[in-house]
Amino acid sequence: MTRLLIVGPQGSGKGTQGVRIADAFGVPAISTGDVFRAAVADGSDLGSQVKAIIEAGDLVSDELTSAVVRDRLSQADAAGGFLLDGYPRNLTQVMHLEEFLEGRGEELDAVIELSVPRDESIARLTLRAQEQGRTDDTEAVIANRLAIYERETAPILGVYGARGIVVQIDGVGSLDEITARIVAALDARGVKRTAAA
Ligand code: ADP
Numbered sequence: 001m002t003r004l005l006i007v008g009p010q011g012s013g014k015g016t017q018g019v020r021i022a023d024a025f026g027v028p029a030i031s032t033g034d035v036f037r038a039a040v041a042d043g044s045d046l047g048s049q050v051k052a053i054i055e056a057g058d059l060v061s062d063e064l065t066s067a068v069v070r071d072r073l074s075q076a077d078a079a080g081g082f083l084l085d086g087y088p089r090n091l092t093q094v095m096h097l098e099e100f101l102e103g104r105g106e107e108l109d110a111v112i113e114l115s116v117p118r119d120e121s122i123a124r125l126t127l128r129a130q131e132q133g134r135t136d137d138t139e140a141v142i143a144n145r146l147a148i149y150e151r152e153t154a155p156i157l158g159v160y161g162a163r164g165i166v167v168q169i170d171g172v173g174s175l176d177e178i179t180a181r182i183v184a185a186l187d188a189r190g191v192k193r194t195a196a197a
Contacts, residue, residue: 002027002081002194003106004186005088007157008114009149010142011121011128012171013178017114018085020179025186026194028077032065032086035072059089066096073100080194081109090152094159109191111160112182116171121146 002025008014015031022029036054039047046068050060059065069087072078088094101107116124122142129137160166167185171178 001106001109002083002192003101003108004081004083004110004112004191005108005160006083006085006112006114007153008171009116009118009121009146009153011124012114012116013124013175014085014112014114014171016175017112017171017178017182018083020175021112021182021186022083024179024183024193025081025083025191027081027083029083029085030069030072030078030087032060032069032084032089035068036060062090062092062096065089066093066100069097070100088156091155091159094156108160108165110186110189111157111166112186113157113166113168114171114178114182115168118146120172 004021004025004027006014006018006021015033018031019029036046036050040051040054041047049064053060065087069084073082084097088097122139125137125142125145126139129135129142157166167182167189169178169181169185173181
């Protein structure tokens with residue numbers, strides 16, 4: 001069983017690395033942002049509940065998000081483990097996840113913290129906004145999102161750090177270099193690869 005989280009600010013590249021690491025360790029990469037966007041695209045019940053929230057750039061409630069994650073983690077492909085990206089996003093969600101895992105007699109193996117200096121995150125996000133023509137994504141909006149990360153999400157690393165399972169990774173470098181750093185750090189901790197089902 002391989003149970004991983006990847007945590008980092010917007011613009012840290014955690015979505016890309018999350019998929020690569022999940023592939024390397026043989027588990028599904030589960031991104032709550034992707035799950036919500038897919039639900040909106042499908043027009044499912046969940047999609048209609050979250051559409052307006054996501055489009056306004058607000059957060060889905062902790063209760064609904066946690067229910068969606070529990071449901072996703074209960075599917076067959078996550079039986080051998082998982083890599084979560086975008087969840088838990090605050091301390092309440094940590095509590096929900098812990099309750100769920102404890103109920104199954106499970107625990108996380110490692111929490112990957114992808115660190116990128118604030119200026120670098122802002123530069124990457126500003127470039128992405130320009131490339132995608134998102135003129136609403138101004139430097140002030142981006143700075144605000146990073147401040148929310150620092151206030152709400154960074155504290156979850158304190159909880160997992162106290163448990164000794166945080167693996168800190170320098171997120172500056174080429175995509176391949178960063179993947180290699182994460183794989184090496186997880187191997188050094190003895191995190192197992194899950195055999196394909
Ligand atoms: P971002 O990191 O820019 O917020 P994501 O792709 O992670 O982008 O998420 C897209 C949207 O999905 C968020 O704006 C939010 O509405 C919702 N979302 C994703 N993860 C969570 C979460 N853990 N808690 C609440 N809402 C979430």
